[in-house]
Each structure stands twice: as C-alpha cells, then as structure tokens.
Amino acid sequence: MLFLVRYGEISLKSRQVRKQFEKGLVRNILALCKKGGLDASASMARGRIFIDGPKGVGKVLEKCFGVVSFSVILQCRSDIKEIELLVLKAAKEIRSSDSFRIKAKRQWKGFPLGSMKTEALLGSAVVDAVGARVNLSKPDKTIHVEIAKNSSQVFSEKIAGPGGMPFGSAGKGILLLSGRDSALAGWLMMKRGMSVIALHVGDGKKRIKEMLGLLQALSAYAPGEIRFVLVPSKPGSEEEVFGLAEELRGKEKALGVVTGDLMKGALERKGAVYSPLVGLNEKEASELAEKTGIGKKRARFDLSLVDFNSASPVRLLVSDKDVRLAAVSQRHQKRLN
Numbered sequence: 001m002l003f004l005v006r007y008g009e010i011s012l013k014s015r016q017v018r019k020q021f022e023k024g025l026v027r028n029i030l031a032l033c034k035k036g037g038l039d040a041s042a043s044m045a046r047g048r049i050f051i052d053g054p055k056g057v058g059k060v061l062e063k064c065f066g067v068v069s070f071s072v073i074l075q076c077r078s079d080i081k082e083i084e085l086l087v088l089k090a091a092k093e094i095r096s097s098d099s100f101r102i103k104a105k106r107q108w109k110g111f112p113l114g115s116m117k118t119e120a121l122l123g124s125a126v127v128d129a130v131g132a133r134v135n136l137s138k139p140d141k142t143i144h145v146e147i148a149k150n151s152s153q154v155f156s157e158k159i160a161g162p163g164g165m166p167f168g169s170a171g172k173g174i175l176l177l178s179g180r181d182s183a184l185a186g187w188l189m190m191k192r193g194m195s196v197i198a199l200h201v202g203d204g205k206k207r208i209k210e211m212l213g214l215l216q217a218l219s220a221y222a223p224g225e226i227r228f229v230l231v232p233s234k235p236g237s238e239e240e241v242f243g244l245a246e247e248l249r250g251k252e253k254a255l256g257v258v259t260g261d262l263m264k265g266a267l268e269r270k271g272a273v274y275s276p277l278v279g280l281n282e283k284e285a286s287e288l289a290e291k292t293g294i295g296k297k298r299a300r301f302d303l304s305l306v307d308f309n310s311a312s313p314v315r316l317l318v319s320d321k322d323v324r325l326a327a328v329s330q331r332h333q334k335r336l337n
Contacts, residue, residue: 001052001053001054001055001057001072002050002051002052002072002073002074002075003050003051003052003053003057003058003061003070003071003072003073004048004049004050004070004071004073004153004155005025005029005048005049005050005051005061005067005070005161006048006067006068006069006070006158007021007022007025007049007066007067007068008068008163009164009165010022010025010066010165010166011047021066021165021166021169022044022047022049024066024166024168024169025049025064025066025067025166026042026044026049027223028064028065028066028166028167028168028223029042029049029051029060029061029064029067030042031223031224032060032063032064032223033051033053033057033060035223035224035319036056036059036060038053038054038056038057038060039053039054040052040053040054040057041053045148045150045151046107046148058070058072058159061159061161062159062160062161062162063161063162063220063221064161064162064167064221064223065162065163065164065165065166065167065190065191065193065221066161066163066164066165066166066167066169066193067161067162067163068160068161068163069158069159069160069161070158070159070161071144071155071156071157071158071159072155072157073153073154073155074086074089074090074153074154074155075151075152075153075154076151076152076154077150077151077152078108078111078147078148078149078150078151078152080112080113080118080121082152083118083122083145083147083152083154084121084122084125086152086154087102087122087125087126087143087145087154088125088126088129089154090143090154090155090156091126091129091130091132091143092130093141093156094126094130094132094140094141095130095132096130096131096132097132098132098139098140098141099132099133099134099135099138099139099140099141100123100126100132100133100134100135100139100140100141100142100143101119101123101134101135101136101139101141101142101143102118102119102122102123102126102142102143102145103119103142103143103144103145104116104118104119104122104144104145104146104147105144105145105146105147106118106147107146107147107148107149108147108148108149110149111147118145118147119145122143122145126143141156142156143155143156144156144158162191162221163191164190164191164192164193165191165192165193166193167190167193167195167221167222167223168193168195168223169193170192170193170194170255171193171194171195171254171255172194172195172196172197172252172253172254172255173189173194173195173196173197173254173255173256173257173258173274174196174197174199174245174248174249174252174254174256174257174258175189175196175197175198175199175257175258176199176241176242176245176257176258176259176260177198177199177200177211177214177215177228178200178260179210179214179260180214180260180285180289180294180295181260181277181285182258182259182260183214183215183217183218183260183294183295184260184277184285184288184289184292184294185258185259185260185274185275185276185277186198186218186258187218187221187288187292187294188276188277189258189274189276190218190221190222192276194255194258194274195222196218196226196258197226197227197228197229197248197252197254198211198215198226198227198228198229198318199228199229199230199231199244199245199248200228200229200230200231201231201233201235201236201241201244202231202232202233202234202235203232203233203234203308205303205308208230208232208303208306209301209303211228211230212228212301212316212318212323213301214294214295215228215318216318216319216320216323217292217293217294217295217296217320218294219318219319219320220293220320221292224319225317225318225319226317226318226319227315227316227317227318227326228315228316228317228318228323229248229313229314229315229316230306230313230314230315230316231244231312231313231314232306232307232308232314242257245257246271249272255272255274256271256272256273256274257271257272257273257274258273258274258275258276259273259274259275260275260277261273261275261277261278301323302323305323305324305325
C-alpha cells in the first residue's frame with residue numbers, strides 16, 4: 001500500500017531547517033515501522049512524504065509525532081484517462097444512495113484541464129458508473145485528486161495523526177514519573193519534539209509495575225525504547241526527589257524537568273521546569289488519557305531485574321513489548337546522591 005503523509009508546523013520552517021525536520025520525521029516513521037516488524041520504504045516529492053508498506057503502517061502513522069494526517073492513495077501518471085480509472089476504482093466504495101463530490105487540486109499548471117473541469121469530468125464518470133448523486137456542500141463521500149507534473153494521487157479518506165513535531169527534534173527532558181498525569185505531561189512534551197528520560201523514586205512493587213505500564217504506553221509513540229531510571233528506595237521529601245531529577249538533568253544535559261503539576265505546583269517549582277498540564281482540568285486530562293491509551297491496564301512485568309536491597313539507580317529500557325536492563329558504562333552506574 002502507498003501512504004501519503006502530511007505534516008503541519010514543519011512547513012513553516014526555513015527551507016534548510018524544514019529539510020532537517022522532514023528527514024527526522026521520515027527516520028522516525030521508518031523506525032516505528034521496524035519496531036513493529038513492518039517492512040516499509042520512504043520517498044519524498046514536492047514537500048510530500050510517501051511511505052510504501054503493508055496495511056499496518058497506518059497504525060504506525062496514527063502514533064508518529066509530526067504526522068498531521070495521512071491517506072492511503074492510488075497513484076498514476078498525470079493523464080486524465082489514467083486518473084479517471086483510479087477515481088472509478090475509489091468510487092467502488094460509494095453506494096447508489098450516497099452523495100459524493102470530486103475535489104481536484106491541480107498543482108501542475110501544465111495539466112490541460114483546470115480543477116473545476118477536472119472535477120466535472122470525473123464526477124460525471126462516477127455518476128455513470130455507480131448512479132450516486134453529486135452534493136458539493138455536504139457529500140457522504142469525497143474523492144480527492146491531486147495532480148502534479150510527474151504523478152497524480154487519488155484518495156478518499158484523511159486519517160488524523162497526533163500532529164506536533166518529530167520526536168527527538170527538541171532536545172531531552174527528565175520526566176519525573178509519578179502517575180498518570182506525569183505520563184500525560186511526558187506525552188505532551190514528546191509531541192513537541194522532546195525525547196524523555198523517565199525517573200521514578202519508590203520501592204513499592206505494585207507502584208513500579210504501574211510506572212512501567214505507563215512507560216509502555218508512552219513507548220508506543222517513540223521510535224525507540226524509553227530510558228527509565230528507577231531508584232528503588234522509599235522516596236524522601238518532594239524537594240529531595242526533585243533534586244534527584246535536577247541532578248540527572250545535569251548529567252544528561254537535558255533541557256529541563258517535566259512534571260504533571262497543575263498550576264499551584266508548577267508555580268512553586270524552581271529551575272528549568274516544564275508543566276504542560278497547567279492548561280487542562282481533570283476532565284480534559286482524563287479525555288487525553290483515553291485518547292492516547294495512557295493509564296490503561298498493561299501487561300505484567302518481571303521485576304527480577306530490580307535489586308530492592310540497593311538504593312542505587314536501576315537503568316531500564318522500556319518498549320511497548322518488553323523491559324530490559326540498559327547497558328551503561330561504569331561512569332553512569334554511580335549512585336545519585
């Protein structure tokens with residue numbers, strides 16, 4: 001299948017910067033496909049990204065930050081007869097009782113027909129083929145036709161992606177993970193392009209499993225695994241825990257600490273702090289959790305990797321499928337004080 005991928009904010013960048021973001025988005029899409037066991041390839045033309053792969057690529061694009069929308073497309077040469085054949089193929093989904101419209105976009109001005117004439121010609125062919133009626137204001141179905149110099153695309157559906165900026169395009173942040181709200185804060189910062197390193201202080205096994213479940217849900221949106229620093233000891237004061245996050249931020253050269261604080265907590269923080277939930281109420285946060293899948297029950301985890309008799313941090317890599325110990329240098333094994 002061939003997918004046409006659309007992005008939003010990236011297009012506002014300068015030409016040179018836009019190319020870097022486009023390459024980052026393509027890299028993330030292919031990494032997510034590989035992570036899901038999907039064989040896919042990518043190409044670019046006219047500021048558009050095309051992904052060739054199996055049906056499952058659609059599920060990947062729905063969770064790839066930077067993707068505003070995508071469509072499964074049919075492609076041919078920019079010849080009106082060939083375009084008509086693809087339009088009639090797409091029109092097989094239209095019932096005779098449905099209304100429809102053709103929406104043509106002529107990007108190549110050398111095409112002999114204007115957009116309105118193209119729409120009229122193709123619409124007439126669909127009426128003759130399926131007997132459906134035309135409705136230009138509120139159609140049941142819309143068939144889109146985009147005409148460029150070297151090729152034309154036909155599609156009938158636009159599927160929303162998560163939007164935002166490509167993951168990893170805006171530096172690193174330390175996610176102070178304590179529950180659903182902090183995980184949602186991590187998701188919102190990931191949507192803005194930040195890659196996160198999660199930190200949790202606590203020795204309760206049930207609680208740790210909950211944190212791993214939240215990270216597993218977050219990892220579905222990341223092209224790789226999410227790094228998780230777990231300090232398996234009883235948490236001290238809130239200031240001490242936040243101090244650990246600040247220390248880790250310095251070691252990782254991260255931009256700041258991400259928290260799930262609401263307004264009051266956010267105002268009391270000092271230092272480089274990101275609290276993206278300040279604009280949400282509880283109902284909106286719950287709706288976002290439902291939409292993203294964060295907070296839903298996940299698989300059980302084997303906690304034999306964690307030494308609960310030591311207060312030294314355990315570094316884990318969490319994916320949406322498993323959890324494993326990170327291979328780290330001796331320098332990074334030092335205990336956080």
